[in-house]
Amino acid sequence: MADIHIEEFYRDSGIALVQLYSVFPRRINLFVEDIAGPDEPDEFGLHSSRHMACFGALLWLEEEGLLRYVDTIRQEALDQAVLTRKAFILLNTPAPLDLARTLSLPEPGVPEPDSPLPASVRQDRSSWVHVLRQSIRGGHSPTLSRAMQAAFFAPAGN
Numbered sequence: 001m002a003d004i005h006i007e008e009f010y011r012d013s014g015i016a017l018v019q020l021y022s023v024f025p026r027r028i029n030l031f032v033e034d035i036a037g038p039d040e041p042d043e044f045g046l047h048s049s050r051h052m053a054c055f056g057a058l059l060w061l062e063e064e065g066l067l068r069y070v071d072t073i074r075q076e077a078l079d080q081a082v083l084t085r086k087a088f089i090l091l092n093t094p095a096p097l098d099l100a101r102t103l104s105l106p107e108p109g110v111p112e113p114d115s116p117l118p119a120s121v122r123q124d125r126s127s128w129v130h131v132l133r134q135s136i137r138g139g140h141s142p143t144l145s146r147a148m149q150a151a152f153f154a155p156a157g158n
Contacts, residue, residue, distance in 0.1 A: 007144075009053065
């Protein structure tokens with residue numbers, strides 16, 4: 001059986017990185033609820049363990065140099081979050097060509113019949129951020145976990 005908390009970590013991290021990439025280079029408030037879903041603090045004002053795990057994943061991304069932020073907004077958001085150079089380069093790097101097949105994702109750059117894709121679109125669809133977006137859209141946790149593992153632990157330049 002898979003470690004659910006690790007799959008949730010990969011999901012939360014992937015969603016956060018894709019959200020930040022989609023507005024780069026702007027800084028945004030990155031809310032835990034936008035990533036992990038709504039949370040109602042208990043009678044003591046404490047968040048659920050799921051909420052705190054997502055918040056912890058965001059803090060880990062900062063500790064590992066993948067994002068920056070100015071401050072936390074309680075335990076609910078990161079204030080003025082932005083991707084680091086390291087994360088921006090990683091997300092723009094082409095993913096291995098066979099990765100889409102391995103993850104059962106649509107082939108990068110393979111057009112619909114009778115509609116060839118321009119080179120710029122094929123290049124965009126080969127990037128790590130595209131692989132992560134496709135994995136998130138697919139909604140299959142093991143696929144997203146494998147994509148995140150490949151992105152985080154890929155040798156430099158792959």
